[in-house]
Amino acid sequence: MQLDSAIILENNLLVVELYADRPIIKGYRYKPNDEKMTGAGKDGVLVINNMPTPWNQFDIKIEKSMSGANYNISLPKCNLSFDMNFTLKDNILAIELKNIQDPKKYLKTISWKNLPILVCDNTEYNFWRLSTGEPDSTSGGKMWMRELGGQIKSSEIENTPFPVIYGSIYHPDKLCVFVHSSYPLFPLTHQITPEKHYAISLNTYQYRVRDQIMPPLKAQVVFLKDENGDGKSDLSDYCLWLNHQIPDGDSIYHNSIWYKIFLDLPATGVRTTFSQAQEIIEAIYNVTDGLPQIVYLVGWQYEGHDTGYPAMDKVNEHIGGREALLQLVKASKELFNTIISYHNNIDDAYPEYEAWDNTIIGDCGNISHCLDAESGKIYKRLTDMMETVPVEKTIHFDNARITSGVASKNIGIMEELECGLRPIIEFMRRHGITVTTEGQNGIPIDCSPIFQGLWHYDPPMTTAQIWHRKIMGGGWGDHTGPQSRFELGLGSSIHQDFSYLPIDRESLGDEIWDKYFHWFDRPSGLTLSFVKDWDEIVDRIYRGTLLYHFYLEHEMTNFQRVPDGVRIEYDNKEIVVENANNHLRVTWGDVIIADDDDRFIPCGNAIYAYSLAGSECDWILPERFRVKELQVFTLSKNGKGAPPDYKLEKDRIHLKLEPRIPVLLLLASEIS
Numbered sequence: 103m104q105l106d107s108a109i110i111l112e113n114n115l116l117v118v119e120l121y122a123d124r125p126i127i128k129g130y131r132y133k134p135n136d137e138k139m140t141g142a143g144k145d146g147v148l149v150i151n152n153m154p155t156p157w158n159q160f161d162i163k164i165e166k167s168m169s170g171a172n173y174n175i176s177l178p179k180c181n182l183s184f185d186m187n188f189t190l191k192d193n194i195l196a197i198e199l200k201n202i203q204d205p206k207k208y209l210k211t212i213s214w215k216n217l218p219i220l221v222c223d224n225t226e227y228n229f230w231r232l233s234t235g236e237p238d239s240t241s242g243g244k245m246w247m248r249e250l251g252g253q254i255k256s257s258e259i260e261n262t263p264f265p266v267i268y269g270s271i272y273h274p275d276k277l278c279v280f281v282h283s284s285y286p287l288f289p290l291t292h293q294i295t296p297e298k299h300y301a302i303s304l305n306t307y308q309y310r311v312r313d314q315i316m317p318p319l320k321a322q323v324v325f326l327k328d329e330n331g332d333g334k335s336d337l338s339d340y341c342l343w344l345n346h347q348i349p350d351g352d353s354i355y356h357n358s359i360w361y362k363i364f365l366d367l368p369a370t371g372v373r374t375t376f377s378q379a380q381e382i383i384e385a386i387y388n389v390t391d392g393l394p395q396i397v398y399l400v401g402w403q404y405e406g407h408d409t410g411y412p413a414m415d416k417v418n419e420h421i422g423g424r425e426a427l428l429q430l431v432k433a434s435k436e437l438f439n440t441i442i443s444y445h446n447n448i449d450d451a452y453p454e455y456e457a458w459d460n461t462i463i464g465d466c467g468n469i470s471h472c473l474d475a476e477s478g479k480i481y482k483r484l485t486d487m488m489e490t491v492p493v494e495k496t497i498h499f500d501n502a503r504i505t506s507g508v509a510s511k512n513i514g515i516m517e518e519l520e521c522g523l524r525p526i527i528e529f530m531r532r533h534g535i536t537v538t539t540e541g542q543n544g545i546p547i548d549c550s551p552i553f554q555g556l557w558h559y560d561p562p563m564t565t566a567q568i569w570h571r572k573i574m575g576g577g578w579g580d581h582t583g584p585q586s587r588f589e590l591g592l593g594s595s596i597h598q599d600f601s602y603l604p605i606d607r608e609s610l611g612d613e614i615w616d617k618y619f620h621w622f623d624r625p626s627g628l629t630l631s632f633v634k635d636w637d638e639i640v641d642r643i644y645r646g647t648l649l650y651h652f653y654l655e656h657e658m659t660n661f662q663r664v665p666d667g668v669r670i671e672y673d674n675k676e677i678v679v680e681n682a683n684n685h686l687r688v689t690w691g692d693v694i695i696a697d698d699d700d701r702f703i704p705c706g707n708a709i710y711a712y713s714l715a716g717s718e719c720d721w722i723l724p725e726r727f728r729v730k731e732l733q734v735f736t737l738s739k740n741g742k743g744a745p746p747d748y749k750l751e752k753d754r755i756h757l758k759l760e761p762r763i764p765v766l767l768l769l770a771s772e773i774s
Contacts, residue, residue: 116190124157124173142216195322212309260293283305290305330342349550359390360396373601375602413457414484443496448469471518656676
């Protein structure tokens with residue numbers, strides 16, 4: 103590494119070389135294994151408001167300290183100045199663009215043309231990136247998440263940089279290296295250059311978003327040797343590091359069984375009344391011995407599901423009306439440990455309804471959140487809803503695009519996010535309410551600062567480690583088909599609506615089914631019916647949801663794809679999930695938590711046991727249950743029942759499980 107005419111930052115792990123006359127990184131050396139990487143050459147330029155600006159037009163003053171360097175950069179002709187600050191600490195070079203002085207309000211964007219922050223020329227490194235596809239015109243411009251990875255030397259070159267949400271390069275024997283940025287929308291670009299180098303750059307920073315000023319841009323160049331202690335430097339180290347940067351999500355989603363109850367759709371008629379919803383809630387309360395629930399009601403408003411939008415201020419009379427809803431909320435909270443909330447849609451609006459408002463509609467035909475928030479109309483609608491029905495702690499916004507912009511008004515994705523969706527979410531938070539949504543669902547950002555939970559888990563599977571305990575819930579796989587052993591073994595919240603009556607061809611008849619549901623070509627129903635599919639409901643809870651709750655109590659420290667499946671470790675191998683070749687085994691030390699379709703899941707002072715096909719075997723008890731008196735019950739929709747055959751020993755229990763009959767083991771000393 104050439105050190106002449108340079109600014110050198112150095113500690114016991116890293117040496118970073120900066121150019122002495124401009125805020126550009128020239129190179130790095132990671133001392134523990136002498137691994138070297140480069141930065142940019144001198145041919146790159148800053149791009150101000152889409153105009154490449156030669157370096158000789160800037161006045162640059164540099165201040166050097168023991169651990170950093172600050173470049174004060176001014177563009178006199180525009181009366182613009184800002185700082186680029188570089189600080190070295192341990193294994194991280196921190197970069198911050200700050201102190202922007204722009205009295206003429208000239209600055210809109212800053213870009214870095216041919217100025218990568220990090221370049222790797224070792225083609226033996228692997229890469230991984232999380233990004234999206236192009237806007238989908240059939241779904242209101244949604245941008246569906248995609249992942250791409252491989253070894254640099256065997257991957258195709260890219261003529262232009264590719265915008266990414268997250269991404270890293272790694273070599274198991276050397277390093278995991280990446281750039282992390284605070285910018286919310288495609289913060290970085292990655293590129294396999296024609297020279298087969300891997301270049302990571304900052305993407306365009308939009309400083310002004312409508313009348314808002316974005317926070318200072320912060321980025322970190324991070325060198326990881328082994329974050330999770332498995333002796334390798336790989337993608338899991340990167341995902342775990344990212345996970346540590348994201349605050350934990352709202353704890354109410356950690357141990358609640360949360361699901362939707364489908365009430366009414368005009369095409370199908372009433373499928374569940376408010377009183378029937380209470381029957382479902384009570385049954386699940388009983389079959390889980392009172393575990394907390396969160397229930398989102400679908401079709402609670404106007405004439406049923408998707409009716410009345412954009413308004414949300416009238417309770418559906420077909421299913422009991424407002425008084426019946428209030429009774430359901432009260433009984434659920436007082437008797438069944440359940441929060442009642444609502445499935446709403448803040449994206450969709452329909453001209454046939456009285457509340458239709460063309461002034462808030464974006465180019466894709468959906469509501470522009472930016473226009474809606476700036477006009478104040480969304481806050482009026484949400485306030486009207488909260489004055490009509492009680493809303494406590496949580497709500498579900500089923501669609502939440504940020505791609506319904508208005509080109510003629512310069513409203514794009516950033517405007518939809520920063521001036522629309524984010525202020526709406528903050529409005530709900532000020533009312534003590536956090537928000538869940540349908541899925542990543544074509545939203546081209548890390549959703550963890552916005553949403554606390556997902557209904558479906560539709561991002562790439564690799565991201566499970568990034569968002570473990572950060573964005574809760576999200577069922578795996580096809581929510582309208584039978585859940586596979588693999589999907590349930592990953593830990594899955596319930597992501598198919600429940601209803602009292604079925605919604606299928608048999609119950610609705612061929613004419614209605616073919617008219618409204620011709621797109622659904624499976625014999626199973628759209629929902630899980632309480633009167634028809636109770637066993638399947640219990641199965642989803644015990645094989646999927648309770649296992650997921652167990653996982654949420656622990657840190658996911660390693661996630662690896664293996665042939666035909668995955669291997670996941672929690673708490674540094676204390677818990678191991680082997681889920682491959684249609685076999686599932688979850689161990690917690692010497693305790694078996696899951697064995698194919700059998701479960702033995704500790705939860706507080708209880709253990710929940712379950713078998714899909716029935717079993718008879720010894721189960722080793724978790725440590726706190728050993729040499730203790732236990733009370734054993736079967737559970738059903740009616741509550742506790744007679745115990746199964748069992749024999750308790752010091753550290754284990756011999757237990758006979760009948761097919762699909764849950765069993766509860768309780769510490770006798772903790773039973774009130």
